[in-house]
Amino acid sequence: MQPVISALNLSKTYRRGTEQVHALASVSFEIGAGELVAVVGPSGSGKTTLLNLLGCMDVPTSGDLSIMGHPTRGLSERALTRLRRDQVGFVFQHFGLIPTLTVEENIRLPGLFSGKQVKHRAAELCTRVGLDHRRRHRPHELSGGEMQRVAIARALLNEPHLLLADEPTGNLDSVTGGSIISLLQELTAQGLTVVVVTHNDRLAESAARRLVLEDGRLAPSI
Amino acid sequence: MTRSELAIKNAARRPLRTAVTVSGVAIAIAALFTLLSFQRGYQSGVQGELSRLGAHILVVPKGCPYDAASIALHGARWPCYLKAEYLEQVRTAPGVGTAAPVFMNALYDTAGEQTVYVGVDRDIAGLKRSWRWSGTLPQQEGDLLVGSDIASRRGWALGESIDLPGVPGHRGTVRGLLETTGGADDGFIYMRLADAQRVFEHPGELTHILVRLSDSDRLDQAVMNLRGCSAGLEMNVVPLTHLFKTISNLVSSTRLLMGAIVAIALLLGGAGVSNALLMSVVERTREIGTMRAIGASRPDIFRLFWMEAIQVSAVGGVIGSALAYASSRAVELWLRARLPFAPTDVLLGWEWGVAGGCLVGAILVGSIAGLLPAWRASCLTPIDAMRTQG
Known part of the structure; x- marks a missing residue:
């Protein structure tokens, strides 16, 4: 079966002033459909850089990356955007909700860019994340857990094959964080591939697989 | 939700800033609306006055031709007079079709209201071809033809005998009621030329002569003929098209100045839009x-x-x-007090064409002003934008 993510010798080097920063060095791995994978490691180990590469938000300095069998090397900005829009969903630690939009409008936002009819899908996702009663509320009227649920629902709108989450429980208390972990597990059980960057041991332990990054290199799998 | 709705919600995020930005554009557009509206209103007003007057040439006593034209068109007391004997020379000058002698005077009654009297002979009907009236033109002593405004204001009816306002001891009979012309004639009282000369004690004198040419294309030749007649040195021969062209040129230079001010206002309005959006790009980078x-x-x-x-x-x-429309009356009053010549027609009115033009202008300003912030926002890479704090 074709892996959802295939990374081969993925490297990323930044220039910070005159200094070269090797954020990732020859990272290789594959992630299959329906896997929940946690990317762990100390701060500055390259976790977020890896997530950005997987989400086509950034391009590797060298190495090859394929998402759902689509090689990303040499793709134009437009093609990367299309790949990101159609195949990937993003969840951020700080939720990234638009404050002027209601819960439902936030969930529908990706549909505005994909041009798809998403009204029913948005309503369905709102129900699925348990926020039916909050549809008309704005982000500032929600709790942290509710905001993260909205962000997850938004990430799922375009029916992606891959969900990338950067510290999804980072801003939540343990009970709320627990409910987000359950939701991610539920989504994985339904066949969605989920990659989370986390410092949360509970979330890391709930993952089927952990990728441990140290100084931009992948440590042997746990 | 559409892109347009999303943009509206974004603009509404900072209501005060948006209100200030909108105000900047609104002031510039109000100035543009006023300028365009004035341009159209003034041109059509001047043309309307010209056609209502029905004459090609105005023969007036020596003096400022602009003042004379303004008095003849809008009605006032004349400071000097022409001898009636010049009329025959004007009538016989080559190229002259009709020459209508006029004696005009303006008097104030006890209430302080001005009434304009115009003494004319039967030739006036040959010039005022657009006139429509009920009853008859003044034919006998004491006959009056009154304008629609003054008749309705004073409640005069056909056949009514009236005291002449501002002329104690004189009476007249309303023999004709002029239909609305849209010009100054609506406020005038017309009488026989001989009656006007007698009532105002200027026998054998005229205030001006309205001349219609048999061929309007030969205006210059006719003017030369009139100036060359023996009375030519005693009177001022004013070709009206030339006069209005001169007035229009004078107003044009004012318009040019106004245009420059409007252009600067539009530039500033656009800069305001650009600046507000650039700030918005910075705030919304993440x-x-x-x-x-x-x-x-x-x-x-x-x-x-x-x-x-x-x-x-x-x-x-x-x-x-x-x-601009709401303040048009006040602005018009202000303009009228400063213009060398202002037609009686409305100078600043609502015109859909002008409003449409202003809306297009505003959209154009927005389109240009929005290019830089939109470009900056679109140039942000996702990764750089996400790294931004805030």
Whole structure:
């Protein structure tokens, strides 16, 4: 079966002033459909850089990356955007909700860019994340857990094959964080591939697989 | 939700800033509306006056031709007079079709209201071809033809015998009621030339002569003929088209100045839109990153900010046009007090064409002003935008 993510010798080097920063060095791995994978490691180990590469938000300095069998090397900005829009969903630690939009409008936002009819899908996702009663509320009227649920629902709108989450429980208390972990597990059980960057041991332990990054290199799998 | 709705919600995020930005555009558009409206109103007003007068040439006593034209058109007391014997020379000058002698006077009654009397002979009907009236033109002593405004204001009816306002001891009979002309004639009282000369004690004198040519294309030749007749040195021969052209040129230079002010105002309005949106781009950088992450392309982000600029400017355009219309009466009064010659017609009125032009202008300003912020927003890479704090 074709892996959802295939990374081969993925490297990323930044220039910070005159200094070269090797954020990732020859990272290789594959992630299959329906896997929940946690990317762990100390701060500055390259976790977020890896997530950005997987989400086509950034391009590797060298190495090859394929998402759902689509090689990303040499793709134009437009093609990367299309790949990101159609195949990937993003969840951020700080939720990234638009404050002027209601819960439902936030969930529908990706549909505005994909041009798809998403009204029913948005309503369905709102129900699925348990926020039916909050549809008309704005982000500032929600709790942290509710905001993260909205962000997850938004990430799922375009029916992606891959969900990338950067510290999804980072801003939540343990009970709320627990409910987000359950939701991610539920989504994985339904066949969605989920990659989370986390410092949360509970979330890391709930993952089927952990990728441990140290100084931009992948440590042997746990 | 559409892109347009999203742009509206973004603009509404900072209501005070948006209101100030909209105000800048609105003021510029109000100035543009006033300028365009004035341009059209003045041109058509002057043309209307010219056609209502029905004459090609005005023969007046020596003096300032602009003052003379203004008095003849709008009605007032004349400071000097022509001898009636000049009329025959004017009538016999080559190229003259009709020459109508006029004696005009303006008097104030006890209530302080001005009444303009115009003494004419039967030739006036040959010039005022657009006139429609009920009853008859003045034919016998004491006969009056009254304008529609003054008749309705004073409640005069056909056949009524009246005291002449401002002329104690003199009476007349309303033999004719002039239908509304839309010009100064609506406020005048017409009487026989001989009656006017007698009542105002200027026998054998005229205030001006209205001349219609048999061939209007030969105006210059006719003017030369009139100036060359033996009475030519005693009177001022004023070709009206030349006069209005001179007045229009004088007003044009004012318009040019106003145009420059409007252009600067539009530039400032556009700069305000641009500045507000550039601030918005900085404030919403992280949000732009989020939108790029969830699938927005560079053109999507460009369109979002560009649309916001256009919306803000369009709202400014609508408010500015409404503002200009609301203040048009006050501005018109102010302008009339300063113009060397102002036609009686409305100078600043609502015109859909002008309003449409202003809206297009506002959208154009927004389109140009929005380019820079939209470009900056769309150039942000998702990764850089996401890294931004705040």
